[in-house]
Amino acid sequence: MTDCSQAPEVAVPPPEPKAKQKRVRRQPVPLENLPAGLWTVRDCALYLGKSDDWVYRRSADGTLPVRKHGADNRYHRDEIVEWARRLEERD
DSSP, rough: OOOTTSOOOOOOOOOOOOOOOOOOOOOOGGGGSOSSSSOOHHHHHHHHHHOOHHHHHHHHHHSSSEEETEEEEEEEEEHHHHHHHHHHHHH
């Protein structure tokens, strides 16, 4: 009877490093294509051409004007548009 507890060692090559992927810059969605009134995080991100995470971070640090509705973040369309215009004027 052979002992199966010791399998022969097989050399496993180390995994190849993943190719670095370039980040794709998101294109802002035109204002006409977004709902009027309160926006969700996704709506705000689409308008600004940013990720949802970026919007969450800027909301948490007070950079982006946000309204809390329970546990959800909501954004007034006019406030975000004005905020983006002021930001462009500074640059």
